[in-house]
Amino acid sequence: MSLTIYNVLSRDKEVFKPIHENYVGIYVCGPTVYDNSHLGHAKTYVSFDVVVRWLRYSGYKVRYVQNITDVGHLLDDGEDRILKGARRERVEPMEIVERYMRSYFEDMDALGVTRPDISPRASAHIPEQIEMIQELLAKGYAYEVNGSVYFSVERFTEYGKLSGRRVEEMEAGKRVAVRDEKRHPMDFALWIKAPPNHLLQWPSPWGRGYPGWHIECSAMSTKYLGPNFDIHGGGVDNIFPHNECEIAQSEAAHGVPFANYWMLTGTLLVDGVKMSKSLGNFVTIKDALKRYKPEALRLFILSGLYRSPADYSAAALEAATKGAERINIAAQRVRDALRASASSSAPDDEATSGRLIDLIDQYRMRFTSAMNDDFNAPLALSVLFEMAKDINTAIDDGTASRMVLEQADAVYRELGGDVLGVVPSAGAAPSDAGSAEREQKLIQMLIELRLEARKAKDYARADAIRNRLAEIGIILEDGPKGTTYRVRA
Numbered sequence: 001m002s003l004t005i006y007n008v009l010s011r012d013k014e015v016f017k018p019i020h021e022n023y024v025g026i027y028v029c030g031p032t033v034y035d036n037s038h039l040g041h042a043k044t045y046v047s048f049d050v051v052v053r054w055l056r057y058s059g060y061k062v063r064y065v066q067n068i069t070d071v072g073h074l075l076d077d078g079e080d081r082i083l084k085g086a087r088r089e090r091v092e093p094m095e096i097v098e099r100y101m102r103s104y105f106e107d108m109d110a111l112g113v114t115r116p117d118i119s120p121r122a123s124a125h126i127p128e129q130i131e132m133i134q135e136l137l138a139k140g141y142a143y144e145v146n147g148s149v150y151f152s153v154e155r156f157t158e159y160g161k162l163s164g165r166r167v168e169e170m171e172a173g174k175r176v177a178v179r180d181e182k183r184h185p186m187d188f189a190l191w192i193k194a195p196p197n198h199l200l201q202w203p204s205p206w207g208r209g210y211p212g213w214h215i216e217c218s219a220m221s222t223k224y225l226g227p228n229f230d231i232h233g234g235g236v237d238n239i240f241p242h243n244e245c246e247i248a249q250s251e252a253a254h255g256v257p258f259a260n261y262w263m264l265t266g267t268l269l270v271d272g273v274k275m276s277k278s279l280g281n282f283v284t285i286k287d288a289l290k291r292y293k294p295e296a297l298r299l300f301i302l303s304g305l306y307r308s309p310a311d312y313s314a315a316a317l318e319a320a321t322k323g324a325e326r327i328n329i330a331a332q333r334v335r336d337a338l339r340a341s342a343s344s345s346a347p348d349d350e351a352t353s354g355r356l357i358d359l360i361d362q363y364r365m366r367f368t369s370a371m372n373d374d375f376n377a378p379l380a381l382s383v384l385f386e387m388a389k390d391i392n393t394a395i396d397d398g399t400a401s402r403m404v405l406e407q408a409d410a411v412y413r414e415l416g417g418d419v420l421g422v423v424p425s426a427g428a429a430p431s432d433a434g435s436a437e438r439e440q441k442l443i444q445m446l447i448e449l450r451l452e453a454r455k456a457k458d459y460a461r462a463d464a465i466r467n468r469l470a471e472i473g474i475i476l477e478d479g480p481k482g483t484t485y486r487v488r489a
Contacts, residue, residue, distance in 0.1 A: 003058065003372045005231075006307060008239070008262040009162055013374055016261065018230050024060045025225035026052065027259070029217055029234035029242070030119065032069040033100040034085030037107050038282035039297075039312060040268040040275040044235045046298055046421075047265045047306035047377075049113040051233070053419050054371050065224045066116040068104075070097040071123045071200050072213045080210070083199060093199050097123075107285040111294050112421040118224050122216035126202045129211045129219040132253055133190045141252040145181040147193030147207040153186045156248045162262060163240040188245050190215050214245035218258075222250060232259035236307070237267055237274065266309040275312060283312070295328065295422045296321040302377035302420060323385070324422055330388035331412040331423050332486050334405050337395050341402045353401040356394055360407045363387040367415050377420060384416055396479060443474055447483050450476070 003016040018024050028048050031041055045066075055062050071093075073081045085100070086093040105115070122129075133149050136142035141155050153159045153167055160166055167186055189212035194201035201208045221229065227250070234243060243262070250258040268275045275282045288297055300320035304310045363383050370379035391408050394400035400408075416423030446465055453462040466476050475486050 001369050001372045004374055005261050005263060006374045007260075008264050014261070018060070019228065019260065022060055024055050024062045024231065025229035026055075026062060026064050026231040026233065027217070027221040027225055027229065028064070028066045028116075028232075029238060030066040030068050030116075031104050032073040032081050033097050033104055034081045035100060035277060036284045036286060037100075037104050038275060038277065038284050039288055040235075040282065041104075042107070042111060042285050042288075042297065043268045043301050043310060044233075044265045045108060045113050046111060046301045047375075048233050048263075050302065050377055050420060051231075051263070051306070051375050052114060053421070054375060057414070057419050058372075063118070063225065064114075064116045065118045065120065065221060067217060067220050068097075068101055068119055068121045069213070069216065070094070070101070070121050072211045072216060074213055080200060086199070094123075097121075103286075107289075110289055111285065111297060120220045120224065122211065122220070123200075125216065125220050125223065126211065128223050129215045130191070130204050132215060132219045132222075132249070134205065135253045136190065136249060139252065141249070142190055143183065144206050147209060148181065148189060149191040149206055150182055150187040151190055151245070151249055151252075152183060153188070153248065154184055156252050158251070159248050160244060162247055163244050165240060165244070188212060188214060188241060190249070214242055215249060217242070217246050218250040218253070221246075221259075222254065227254035227258075228256045229259055231261045231263060233263045234265070235267065236264040239264055263307070265306050266304070269309050269311050270313075272311075288317075292317055292321060293324065295324040295424065298420070299324045299327075299381065299422050302381060302422070304378060306375060306377065323381075327381075327384050327388055327412075327416060328423060329486050330391055331409075331416060333395055333484075334391060334400075334408045334412060336484070336486070337400060338402065338405045338409060341405060352399045353404050356390075356400065356404045357407055359390060360387065360404070360411060364411055364415070367411075371419070380415070380420065381422075384411075384420075384422075387411065443469070443485055447476065447485065451483065 004013045005016050006012070007014050026048075028045075031037060048066075052062055052064050070082055071080065075081060075084065082093045082096055085096040089096060091099075101121075108115070133142060136151065137144065137149065142149055142151050167184075191204060191206060191211055192209050193207060194209045198210070200210050202210060221232070232243070232246075243264075247258050270281045273279065273281060285297075292300075296317065297320070300317055301310070303320060303323070310316075363386070367380045367383045370376040370383060373379070387408070391400065394404065412423050413425070417425060446469060450462045450465040453459070453465065469476060469485070473487055477484050477486065
């Protein structure tokens, strides 16, 4: 099955056809680094992490570019978010940038989000932005007034094609207070004249100033991916004006389509309202990680389609925690059974093994079909849940041969781990192999002590051993073939 992507630009699913064979260029609008990131950011960047992982798993070479906005993102009153953060903490603007850029990457690393191939900063690409503005001026799409430069939306007849808005219907001054010097209320700033004491300013052909928010993404994406590239991603809340302005200025400057496929993630809601810092209804990623494991947070995000909104609640996170445990218990049981089978000489039932391997192959194909259908992670997760039930049964009744276990382990490693990132890598590091072996022997010794206590009808002692092990995440499970253990996910 070919990969299909819901293209916001066409408002339809389209078969994905990269510009260059076996290569994908993808740009995702990154964070404005003026405060700690929250779960709304996690939803976007975990979603695109899985997109990139799946593309690479499918055999594409991917260049993933995600910018860092450290200048030019203006609030409704025209104040730069970075300057607001610097004033709040009484430090230099670039100190705020460094602090929260590091914080952002720490959060992404903790969530298992793969680092972009290139993370360009807006402040490091001022020359590229100035060059693009000069091109727009030369082609008549922009004009300069009193040291500021604006893009003329009336000159670009397709303005609004991504969001579906018409220029004449748009509200003036949506993001920044309308300036009298603009020719049209919806014209947007490419370069802004800096007041004398403005902390973020650079020299330009129009005097000292700083770039508008939108120009950075156009300049940096085309620098690293070319004027026409495959996929542009971001959050749906930036579709207007940010993404719309990106398209206008990029296509006006270069004369070719900007991005062929537009993918936008749905918002994260709290009680039906978008999670955001401005509303104060946010949960930082750092705080969430104090309560929930990364696999649980990823599973919560991936439990809904990337382009659909998601509702945050404690109940939803608890459900995700249980879901992550279900998958990881099954993966751990497979790994434990593989270790046990290494010393077993019992013959395999070829007919049963063949049937189970065929079943695992079907699960792999269904997972692939789900991901190729616009990266349908919820459906892909349901395949892993279904497989967990069958694999647990096979382990319990002793029909899971070593070949079956190896195939199941490959699914958990590749699809659950490498693609979705909800199954941690197996085992300890080689240097810890001795410690892991000693740990297994200690647990086995406690299982035997518990069995002796039960035989002596000392049930209080047997329960105490089980409970103490549970406190440190070792769960004992009694079955017809004896007691086994698993590590809580």
